[in-house]
Amino acid sequence: MEKQTSNKAGKILMLLASAILLIGIASALSINVDQGELYPGQSSDVDVNIKNILSDDITDVSFNLIFSNTQFISVGGSEESIDEIKDGDTESVTFKLKASQDAKPGDYTIPYTLVYTIDDGNDTIIKEQGTIGVTIGAKTELDYSVESNNPVVGNKGKITVKVINRGFGDIKFATIKIAPQGLEVLGNDRTYIGTISSDDFESTNFDVIFKDTNSNVMVTLYYKDFDNNEQTETVTLPVKVYSKEEALELGIIQKNNTALYVGIVVLVIVAWFVYRAIRKRKKKKEA
Numbered sequence: 001m002e003k004q005t006s007n008k009a010g011k012i013l014m015l016l017a018s019a020i021l022l023i024g025i026a027s028a029l030s031i032n033v034d035q036g037e038l039y040p041g042q043s044s045d046v047d048v049n050i051k052n053i054l055s056d057d058i059t060d061v062s063f064n065l066i067f068s069n070t071q072f073i074s075v076g077g078s079e080e081s082i083d084e085i086k087d088g089d090t091e092s093v094t095f096k097l098k099a100s101q102d103a104k105p106g107d108y109t110i111p112y113t114l115v116y117t118i119d120d121g122n123d124t125i126i127k128e129q130g131t132i133g134v135t136i137g138a139k140t141e142l143d144y145s146v147e148s149n150n151p152v153v154g155n156k157g158k159i160t161v162k163v164i165n166r167g168f169g170d171i172k173f174a175t176i177k178i179a180p181q182g183l184e185v186l187g188n189d190r191t192y193i194g195t196i197s198s199d200d201f202e203s204t205n206f207d208v209i210f211k212d213t214n215s216n217v218m219v220t221l222y223y224k225d226f227d228n229n230e231q232t233e234t235v236t237l238p239v240k241v242y243s244k245e246e247a248l249e250l251g252i253i254q255k256n257n258t259a260l261y262v263g264i265v266v267l268v269i270v271a272w273f274v275y276r277a278i279r280k281r282k283k284k285k286e287a
Contacts, residue, residue, distance in 0.1 A: 028054040029114065030090075033132045039139055040168050041101035043075050048132060050082070050114075051090040057119040059084045063093050065132075066111040071103040072134070085116075097134065105138035105169045105226055138169025138198075138226035144219055146237040151210050153243050159183070161219055161237075162203040165196040169226030176204055177222070182215030182241065183208045196223075213246075215239040 030051040038044040052058055061082040067073055080093035109131040118124040143164040150157030161176055177190040186207040193202045220234045 028052070029058075029116075029128070031114075031130065031132065033134070035097075035134060038097065038099055038134065038136050040099050040103045040105070040136060043096055043098035046095050046097050046132075046134060047092050048080075048095070048112075049090055049092045050085060052085040052087055054087060054118065057084060057086045058116045059119055061085055061091070061116040062114070064113045064115075065095060066113065070110055071100040071108060071136070072097045072110060073100075074098075099136050103136050105136050108134050108136065110134055139167050140169070140171060140225050140231065141165070141167040142171075142221070142233060144221075144235045144237060146217055146219070146239055148210075148239055148241070151239065151241045153210055153213060153241060156186070156207070156209050158205050159208055159217060159239060160203050160205050161217070162201055163193070163196060163221060164201040165198055167226075168198055170195055170197045171223045171225055171231075172228075174202070174221060174223040177220045178206060179218040179220070180208065180215065180239075181217070182210075182212030183217065183239065184211060210241045213241045213243055215241045 030053055032049050032051075034047040034049065036044040036046075038046075048063060050061065050063065061084075062079060063081070064079040065074065067078060075096040075098050078095070080095065082091045082093065085091045111129065111131050114128040114130070116126055118126060143166060145162045145164070147160045147162070148157060149160070159178075159180075161178065163174070163176070165171060172195045174193045174196055175190060176193060178185065179189070186209065189206070191204040191206075193204055196202045216236055216238045218234060218236045220232065222230075222232050225231050
């Protein structure tokens with residue numbers, strides 16, 4: 001009976017010792033990641049740095065990324081190996097990852113398994129599991145256009161500035177400022193337009209007076225990109241403005257016939273008075 005109790009106690013002590021060993025080993029390797037710029041549908045290198053903070057060297061190191069149920073595939077192998085990492089040293093393995101075409105920008109995790117042997121005289125084999133973090137970025141791709149209303153020299157009208165976001169990520173806190181040439185801005189030359197979502201656009205209007213057929217507007221956009229960095233873009237856009245003669249020929253404006261109508265009325269009135277005068281004379285002669 002005492003012998004059985006002693007065996008049980010020994011097994012418990014062994015299990016505790018193993019648990020303590022595993023707890024110590026679990027924090028014995030430090031994993032961190034360096035990656036290049038990675039965008040949806042594109043590929044980039046990811047370096048996994050493995051630091052040995054054990055008091056022993058480790059050998060036969062195998063690092064395997066698990067891509068199932070992720071937004072990534074490996075361009076090449078998903079497993080890399082290192083012969084040896086000495087105590088206190090860091091070694092790296094490199095994977096080329098490709099992000100899915102429809103992956104949204106953001107932070108992702110990829111599971112891994114890490115297997116190695118501790119060179120402690122017992123050749124203890126350890127298998128660890130964990131995840132690495134990978135970020136899919138968003139290229140900012142913006143298009144600009146300007147449209148005008150009543151664009152005739154001397155006329156008051158509007159210009160509409162449109163910003164189209166063709167990138168994969170939203171831009172935020174966007175403000176448009178204009179500096180026109182050949183136009184006079186009536187009111188504020190700066191407008192806050194807020195967030196422009198991916199595959200969407202925002203536009204804003206400015207009241208102007210068109211002064212010259214050779215006109216353009218310099219548009220400056222201030223915004224924060226997907227990574228929350230302040231950005232500024234400036235483009236110059238031509239504005240088509242017509243002379244009054246061109247506008248009349250093209251039917252953009254109608255000729256003002258007021259003077260003609262007034263002249264016709266005056267002629268009719270004069271003709272009526274002349275007619276009355278002639279009629280009176282005729283009557284007098286007859287009398």
